[in-house]
Amino acid sequence: MSPSTTHLLRTSQLILRPQLLSPQRTRAVRCFTTSPPNASRLRQPGEPTGPNEPPSHISAPRSKSPLKVWPIVAIFVLGSFLFKKIVDQQKEQGAYKPQGPANNRQEVRSIKMPAISNLGATTRTSPLWSPDKVTVIFVLGGPGAGKGTQCAKIVSDYGFKHLSAGDLLREEQDRPGSEFGEMIKTYIKEGTIVPMEVTVQLLENAMKASIEGGNEKGLFLIDGFPRKLDQAHAFERTVVPSKFTLFFDCSEAVMEERLLNRGKTSGRADDNIESIKKRFRTFVETSMPVVDEMESKGKVVKINAERGADDVYEDVKKKFAERGVDPVKLTFVNTQNA
Numbered sequence: 001m002s003p004s005t006t007h008l009l010r011t012s013q014l015i016l017r018p019q020l021l022s023p024q025r026t027r028a029v030r031c032f033t034t035s036p037p038n039a040s041r042l043r044q045p046g047e048p049t050g051p052n053e054p055p056s057h058i059s060a061p062r063s064k065s066p067l068k069v070w071p072i073v074a075i076f077v078l079g080s081f082l083f084k085k086i087v088d089q090q091k092e093q094g095a096y097k098p099q100g101p102a103n104n105r106q107e108v109r110s111i112k113m114p115a116i117s118n119l120g121a122t123t124r125t126s127p128l129w130s131p132d133k134v135t136v137i138f139v140l141g142g143p144g145a146g147k148g149t150q151c152a153k154i155v156s157d158y159g160f161k162h163l164s165a166g167d168l169l170r171e172e173q174d175r176p177g178s179e180f181g182e183m184i185k186t187y188i189k190e191g192t193i194v195p196m197e198v199t200v201q202l203l204e205n206a207m208k209a210s211i212e213g214g215n216e217k218g219l220f221l222i223d224g225f226p227r228k229l230d231q232a233h234a235f236e237r238t239v240v241p242s243k244f245t246l247f248f249d250c251s252e253a254v255m256e257e258r259l260l261n262r263g264k265t266s267g268r269a270d271d272n273i274e275s276i277k278k279r280f281r282t283f284v285e286t287s288m289p290v291v292d293e294m295e296s297k298g299k300v301v302k303i304n305a306e307r308g309a310d311d312v313y314e315d316v317k318k319k320f321a322e323r324g325v326d327p328v329k330l331t332f333v334n335t336q337n338a
C-alpha cells in the first residue's frame with residue numbers, strides 16, 4: 001500500500017471515530033450496534049455495552065463494523081488513483097500544442113503525440129557552431145518555386161552540402177520504428193509545419209554527419225527551412241546563425257502548374273491540388289513572416305523564379321558573387337604524364 005493510501009485510511013478512520021461525532025450521532029450509532037432487540041431498559045451513559053466491554057468513558061470504542069468504513073476508504077483510494085491517472089494523461093498530451101491553420105487542427109490533434117519535448121537540440125542556450133566555422137544559407141520560396149532544382153545546380157559549382165528539410169522529414173516518416181512517422185505524415189499531407197523540435201534535431205543530426213563525413217568547410221544549403229519563425233529563432237540560437245536566405249519569388253499560378261506536373265511522377269502525397277492549396281496558405285501565413293523578418297535584418301537575397309531554370313541560376317551566381325560566395329576552384333590534374 002502506498003504512503004498516500006495509508007494516509008487516506010488513517011484520515012477516514014479518524015473522521016469516523018465515534019468520540020469525534022456529535023453526541024446525538026454517537027448515541028444513535030451505539031444504540032444501533034449494541035442494543036439487543038429485546039432489551040428491557042435503555043442503557044445509561046457510561047454503562048458497559050456488554051459483559052466483555054469496558055464502559056464508554058474508560059476508552060472510546062472503535063467502530064465495531066469495519067464494513068461501514070471500507071466502502072468510503074475504497075472510494076477515496078479509487079478516486080485518488082483515477083484523478084492521478086487523468087492528470088498524468090493530460091500532462092503527457094499537454095507537452096504538445098498543435099499549430100497550423102485552424103481548419104487542419106482537428107485532424108492533427110487526434111494523433112497521439114510522442115514526447116517531442118525530450119529532443120535536445122532546441123533546449124541549448126548557445127549555438128553548436130560558430131558562423132566562422134559553418135556556413136548556412138537558407139533556401140526559401142513557395143512550394144514548387146524551384147528551390148530543389150536550383151540547389152542541385154549550386155551544389156555542383158559551390159561545393160555546398162544540400163539538406164532539404166522536407167526530404168529529411170519524409171525519410172524520418174518512412175524510417176521503420178520512428179515514433180514521429182505518423183505525426184509527420186499528417187502534417188505533410190495537411191501542408192502544415194511539423195513541430196520545430198523534430199525538424200531542427202533532424203537538421204542538426206544531418207549536419208553533424210556531413211561534417212564528420214568530410215564536409216570540412218561546413219558549407220550547407222538548407223532547403224525549405226525555416227518555414228516558421230519559431231524554427232528560424234531556434235535554429236539560429238542553438239545550431240548556427242545563417243549567412244543569408246536565398247528567396248525564390250514565384251506566383252501561385254506558376255507554382256501550381258509546376259507542382260501538378262511534378263505530381264504526375266513524383267509519388268509525393270502532397271502533390272495534389274487539395275494539398276497544394278493548403279501548402280500555399282501555410283506559406284503565405286506562416287513562412288512569409290520568416291522572409292520578412294530576415295529581410296528586415298538585410299539577410300534576404302531575392303531571385304525572380306518565374307523564368308527558365310538556367311536563367312534563374314545565372315541570377316543566383318551573380319547574387320552569390322555580390323555576397324562574397326565563390327564557386328569552388330576545380331584543380332585539374334594532368335594524369336597523362338604521371
Ligand SMILES: Nc1ncnc2c1ncn2[C@@H]1O[C@H](COP(=O)(O)OP(=O)(O)OP(=O)(O)O)[C@@H](O)[C@H]1O
Nearest residue numbers: 142143144145146147148149258262307308309312
Ligand atoms: N525555372 C523553372 N521553370 C520551369 N520548371 C521548373 C523550374 N524550376 C523547377 N521546375 C520544375 O518545377 C517542379 C518543382 O520544382 P522543385 O522541385 O525544384 O521545386 P521546390 O521549390 O523544391 O518544391 P517543393 O517546395 O514542393 O519541394 C519540378 O518538376 C521542376 O522540374
Ligand SMILES: O=c1ccn([C@@H]2O[C@H](COP(=O)(O)O)[C@@H](O)[C@H]2O)c(=O)[nH]1
Nearest residue numbers: 165166187188191192193194224225227
Ligand atoms: O521545415 C519544414 C520543412 C517541411 N515541412 C513539411 O514538409 C512538407 C514538404 O516540404 P518540401 O520542402 O516541399 O519538400 C511541407 O509542406 C511541410 O508539411 C515542415 O513541416 N517543416
